[in-house]
Amino acid sequence: xxxxxxxxxxxxxxxxxxxxxxxxxxxxxxxxxxxxxxxxxxxxxxxxxxxxxxxxxxxxxxxxxxxxxxxxxxxxxxxxxxxxxxxxxxxxxxxxxxxxxxxxxxxxxxxxxxxxxxxxxxxxxxxxxxxxxxxxxxxxxxxxxxxxxxxxxxxxxxxxxxxxxxxxxxxxxxxxxxxxxxxxxxxxxxxxxxxxxxxxxxxxxxxxxxxxxxxxxxxxxxxxxxxxxxxxxxxxxxxxxxxxx
Amino acid sequence: xxxxxxxxxxxxxxxxxxxxxxxxxxxxxxxxxxxxxxxxxxxxxxxxxxxxxxxxxxxxxxxxxxxxxxxxxxxxxxxxxxxxxxxxxxxxxxxxxxxxxxxxxxxxxxxxxxxxxxxxxxxxxxxxxxxxxxxxxxxxxxxxxxxxxxxxxxxxxxxxxxxxxxxxxxxxxxxxxxxxxxxxxxxxxxxxxxxxxxxxxxxxxxxxxxxxxxxxxxxxxxxxxxxxxxxxxxxxxxxxxxxxxxxxxxxxxxxxxxxxxxxxxxxxxxxxxxxxxxxxxxxxxxxxxxxxxxxxxxxxxxxxxxxxxxxxxxxxxxxxxxxxxxxxxxxxxxxxxxxx
Numbered sequence: 001x002x003x004x005x006x007x008x009x010x011x012x013x014x015x016x017x018x019x020x021x022x023x024x025x026x027x028x029x030x031x032x033x034x035x036x037x038x039x040x041x042x043x044x045x046x047x048x049x050x051x052x053x054x055x056x057x058x059x060x061x062x063x064x065x066x067x068x069x070x071x072x073x074x075x076x077x078x079x080x081x082x083x084x085x086x087x088x089x090x091x092x093x094x095x096x097x098x099x100x101x102x103x104x105x106x107x108x109x110x111x112x113x114x115x116x117x118x119x120x121x122x123x124x125x126x127x128x129x130x131x132x133x134x135x136x137x138x139x140x141x142x143x144x145x146x147x148x149x150x151x152x153x154x155x156x157x158x159x160x161x162x163x164x165x166x167x168x169x170x171x172x173x174x175x176x177x178x179x180x181x182x183x184x185x186x187x188x189x190x191x192x193x194x195x196x197x198x199x200x201x202x203x204x205x206x207x208x209x210x211x212x213x214x215x216x217x218x219x220x221x222x223x224x225x226x227x228x229x230x231x232x233x234x235x236x237x238x239x240x241x242x243x244x245x
Numbered sequence: 246x247x248x249x250x251x252x253x254x255x256x257x258x259x260x261x262x263x264x265x266x267x268x269x270x271x272x273x274x275x276x277x278x279x280x281x282x283x284x285x286x287x288x289x290x291x292x293x294x295x296x297x298x299x300x301x302x303x304x305x306x307x308x309x310x311x312x313x314x315x316x317x318x319x320x321x322x323x324x325x326x327x328x329x330x331x332x333x334x335x336x337x338x339x340x341x342x343x344x345x346x347x348x349x350x351x352x353x354x355x356x357x358x359x360x361x362x363x364x365x366x367x368x369x370x371x372x373x374x375x376x377x378x379x380x381x382x383x384x385x386x387x388x389x390x391x392x393x394x395x396x397x398x399x400x401x402x403x404x405x406x407x408x409x410x411x412x413x414x415x416x417x418x419x420x421x422x423x424x425x426x427x428x429x430x431x432x433x434x435x436x437x438x439x440x441x442x443x444x445x446x447x448x449x450x451x452x453x454x455x456x457x458x459x460x461x462x463x464x465x466x467x468x469x470x471x472x473x474x475x476x477x478x479x480x481x482x483x484x485x486x487x488x489x490x491x492x493x494x495x496x497x498x499x500x501x502x503x504x505x506x507x508x509x510x511x512x513x514x515x516x517x518x519x520x521x522x523x524x525x526x527x528x529x530x531x532x533x534x535x536x537x538x539x540x541x542x543x544x545x546x547x548x549x550x551x552x553x554x555x556x557x558x559x560x561x562x563x564x565x566x567x568x569x570x571x572x573x574x575x576x577x578x579x580x581x582x583x584x585x
Binding site: 012014016017018022026027051053055057058059060063070139141142144182199211 | 476
C-alpha cells in the first residue's frame with residue numbers, strides 16, 4: 001500500500017459545524033499518526049466551542065459550535081498544532097488483551113486459514129505476534145479498528161456479510177484487525193474472542209481503549225477464556241493496561 | 246406523586262429522544278437525538294425543561310393515555326392531526342392529559358415528526374448521559390427500542406400544566422425555507438462541476454426508503470469522477486453522500502459517525518429540521534451557501550430559540566402569532582436560557 005501523506009493537511013467543511021482535517025487518502029500508520037497527534041493536541045488545548053473529535057484512518061473530524069469559535073480561529077489553532085507533526089504522537093497506554101483463538105470461539109479461523117493457505121494454529125500465532133494501534137472506532141458502538149496486522153494475514157472482506165458477531169469478537173479483514181464489542185453482522189472473519197468487556201455501559205469509563213492506544217494480544221485457551229469471562233462479567237477489568245511515559 | 250404515560254397505539258418509529266448523546270462519537274457511538282431539533286426544543290421549552298426528553302412520533306401516529314394521575318404534555322413538530330378525545334387541537338399545543346382521556350396524533354397536512362414532551366421527567370435511565378434512543382444499537386430510551394402499544398413510562402417530578410389546552414407559539418417553527426441550504430464538501434472534488442450543478446438544480450423526490458438513519462433522494466444520478474469508495478472519514482448530520490449507484494443519501498440523526506462514500510455537500514444546521522419534516526413523495530431542492538451564511542442562519546435560529554416559546558389561549562387562535570406578539574397579548578414566556 002502506498003503511503004499518500006499530503007504535503008499539508010486539507011481543511012474540509014462538513015457543514016458549518018464540522019471540519020475534517022485530512023492528512024492523506026489511504027490507510028497507513030504514518031497518516032494515522034498525524035490524525036491521532038492532532039486529536040491529542042486539540043483535546044489537551046481544550047478550546048471552547050470544540051465539542052467532539054472523531055479520528056479516522058486518515059482524517060480528524062472536529063465537531064464544533066461556530067457561534068462560539070469561528071472556522072478561521074479553529075483553523076489557525078489547528079495549523080499551529082499540526083505544524084508540530086506526527087513526531088508529537090505517542091500512544092498514551094498499552095493494552096494486553098486476552099484472546100482465545102480456539103476454533104470453538106474464533107468461529108471463522110479455519111475458513112480464514114484456508115483462504116490464507118496456512119493452518120489455524122499458524123494464523124493465531126501470527127495474529128498474536130502483531131503490535132497493533134487503535135486507529136479508529138466506526139461502524140457500530142465499540143467497534144475498534146486496529147492497524148499493525150502482519151501483512152501475511154491480509155485477506156479481502158467477504159462478498160456478503162456473515163451473521164452477527166459473538167461478543168468480544170476479534171476479527172481480520174481488508175488488511176486490518178478489529179475488536180467488536182457489540183454483536184453485528186460483518187464482512188470480516190472472526191478469528192478469536194476476548195473475554196474482556198471492552199464496552200460496558202455501567203462502567204466508568206464505559207469504553208476501555210482510546211483511539212491511539214497500543215494493543216497487543218495474549219493467547220489464552222478456552223478454559224482460561226471462560227474463567228476470565230466470568231470475572232469480567234462480575235465487573236473486573238481482565239485486560240492489562242500499562243500507562244506509557 | 247407520579248403517573249404513568251401509557252402507549253395505547255404506536256406506529257413504527259416512535260422513540261424517546263433528548264437533544265442527543267454527546268461525548269462518545271470517537272467510540273463509534275451515534276448521537277441519535279431528534280430528527281427536528283427545533284421542534285423538540287419547542288416542546289421541551291413549553292414543558293419547562295430544555296434538558297429533558299420527549300417522545301418522537303412519526304407518520305404512523307400514536308395514541309396515549311395517563312394512568313394514576315394527570316400528565317401535562319407539550320406537542321410540537323409537523324402539522325399533525327391532534328385530538329384530545331373528540332376535540333381537535335392545534336398541531337402545536339400544550340394540554341393536560343387526565344386519566345380516562347385519549348390523546349391521538351395522526352399524520353396531518355404536512356410533516357413527518359412530532360414531539361410530545363411531558364410536564365415532568367421520564368423515569369428512564371440515562372445511558373451514556375442521554376435518554377436518546379438509538380434502536381440499531383439498542384441504546385437509550387425505553388430498553389433501547391422503539392415504543393409499542395402497551396408500554397408505560399413513569400413520569401416523575403411533575404410540573405403544573407395548563408388546565409385548558411393552549412397553543413404553543415415558537416416563531417422559529419414557521420421559518421421553513423423554500424430551498425434547503427447546503428454547504429458544498431467535504432468531498433465535492435470527487436464530482437464534476439456538472440454533477441454539482443445537477444445537485445443544485447434538480448427537484449429531488451424523497452424516497453419511501455427513508456428513515457432516521459438516512460433520507461434517500463430520487464432524481465438524477467450523481468456521477469463520481471474518481472470512484473465511489475473513499476477511505477472512511479467522519480460524517481456529520483446532513484451529509485449528502487453518493488454511494489455507488491449515484492442515488493444520494495442524506496445522513497440523519499441515526500447515522501454512523503464515520504463512513505466510506507464521498508460526500509458532495511452537507512445540509513446546514515438551520516435547515517436540518519425542515520429537511521427531516523419532508524415526507525416520502527415530497528420534493529425538495531437545494532441551494533449552496535457559504536460558511537458565513539450558514540452561521541448567520543444558525544445564529545438567527547439560536548436567538549429565536551433562546552427567546553423562548555409562549556403559550557396562548559386557544560380563543561385567540563384566529564390571530565396570527567406575529568399579530569399577537571406585536572400586540573404583546575401573550576404571556577407565560579419560557580426562555581431556553583431560564584430553563585437551562
